[in-house]
Each structure stands twice: as C-alpha cells, then as structure tokens.
Amino acid sequence: MKKVIYPGTFDPIHNGHVDIAERASKLFDELIFVVADNPSKKPLFTAAERVEMIRQATAHITNVSVSSTKELIVNFARKIKAIALIRGLRHVSDFEFEFQMAMMNYHLNPEITTILMMPDEKYIHLNSTVVKDVSSLKGDIEDYIPGIVQKYLKAKFNT
Ligand code: ADP
Numbered sequence: 001m002k003k004v005i006y007p008g009t010f011d012p013i014h015n016g017h018v019d020i021a022e023r024a025s026k027l028f029d030e031l032i033f034v035v036a037d038n039p040s041k042k043p044l045f046t047a048a049e050r051v052e053m054i055r056q057a058t059a060h061i062t063n064v065s066v067s068s069t070k071e072l073i074v075n076f077a078r079k080i081k082a083i084a085l086i087r088g089l090r091h092v093s094d095f096e097f098e099f100q101m102a103m104m105n106y107h108l109n110p111e112i113t114t115i116l117m118m119p120d121e122k123y124i125h126l127n128s129t130v131v132k133d134v135s136s137l138k139g140d141i142e143d144y145i146p147g148i149v150q151k152y153l154k155a156k157f158n159t
Contacts, residue, residue: 004115006086007034007073011043012149013054014131016123020088023117025061031086033058034076035068044132044156057146074109084113090124 006021010033025031033054037047045053047068058064069076077085085105087098102114126144134141135153142150 001030002028003030003032003080003082004028004084004086005032005034005073005077005080005082007036007076008087009036009038009041009043009128010050010054011041011045011128012050012131012145012152013057014123014126014128014145014149016088016090016119016126016144017054018057018146019119019123020086020117021058021061021064023119024086024115025063028084029063031061031064032080032082033064033066034073035066036073037068037070045152049152053146053149053152056148072108074105074112077112078109082112084115086115086117089116089118090127 004024006017006024008017010017021031021033035047035050035054043050051066051068054066058066071079073085087102089095089098098114098116102116105112105114123144131141131145131149132153136157145153
C-alpha cells in the first residue's frame with residue numbers, strides 16, 4: 001500500500017492543485033491532502049473550510065482523502081506511514097524554495113522522499129493569492145477554481 005501526502009496551505013485549493021492530485025493519485029495507492037493549520041500565515045479560510053473545499057473539489061478521485069495538522073509535516077507523514085510527500089513545481093523560481101525545504105525534510109526524516117511534480121502548463125501562472133485577489137475585485141477566475149471554491153469565495157467577499 002503506497003501512501004503519499006500532498007501538504008500545503010491550500011488557501012484555497014485551485015485547479016493547479018487538483019491537476020497535481022489527479023496525476024499523483026494515478027501513481028500511488030492513496031493520496032492524502034494535508035492542510036497546514038498554521039495561523040501565522042494568516043489564511044483567508046479556516047483549516048476546516050480549506051479541508052471541506054478540498055474534499056468536495058477532489059470527490060471525483062477515489063483514492064484521495066483530506067486531513068489537517070498543526071504538526072511538522074514529516075512527523076505527520078511518519079505517523080500515518082506515508083512514504084513520500086508531493087510538492088508542485090511551477091517556475092524555476094519555485095525550485096529554490098522547494099529544494100531547500102526538501103533538503104530540510106530529508107534531514108528531519110530521511111525515510112520520506114520529496115517528489116516534485118509539474119502541472120499542465122495552463123496552471124503554471126496560477127496560485128492561491130491570485131485567485132483571492134481577482135475574486136475580491138469581482139474578476140472572472142471561474143476557469144481556474146473548482147465550483148465549490150467559487151461558492152466559498154463569493155460568501156467570503158460578498159460578491
Ligand atoms: P504552500 O504555502 O505550502 O506553498 P500552497 O497551497 O501555496 O502551499 O501550495 C501547495 C503546493 O501546491 C506547493 O507545493 C505548491 O508549489 C503547489 N502549487 C501551488 N500552485 C500550483 C500550481 N498552479 N500548479 C501546481 N502546483 C501548485
């Protein structure tokens with residue numbers, strides 16, 4: 001049983017994240033989204049809201065589940081016996097940060113392998129900050145977010 005985690009802030013989940021989840025779920029038996037419950041990042045949505053959006057946005061992928069943690073990600077991975085963690089890579093500029101984090105995670109737990117995956121090129125410029133900015137200004141971001149996220153954003157920004 002090859003179990004992997006996909007950790008991140010997911011504030012909120014968008015179609016780039018879903019694209020990575022669809023790809024990774026084909027390579028492993030079980031993929032678990034792990035929402036980092038870290039209030040210091042000042043997310044727009046609560047961890048519970050982010051979990052619920054992911055749950056609904058990935059309901060079509062049978063081997064995906066969702067969890068959240070306040071713990072160090074590699075400790076969470078060890079606890080649930082995940083063999084690897086998935087991270088998305090868009091631009092070369094992502095690489096430096098992801099590489100640094102992969103090395104630190106390797107130091108913290110050498111048994112967890114970091115796997116970097118690229119999304120479809122149409123999602124290369126997408127991130128959660130852009131989604132929130134465009135949505136708060138009533139721009140059209142529908143092509144880039146799951147329907148459930150659209151509902152949550154509308155409620156949050158009263159649009
Ligand atoms: P974090 O704060 O941990 O970077 P994010 O929610 O921003 O959390 O991203 C979670 C993961 O998804 C990260 O590995 C990030 O690189 C990846 N990711 C973000 N946007 C995209 C995208 N458009 N396509 C593919 N992967 C992405």
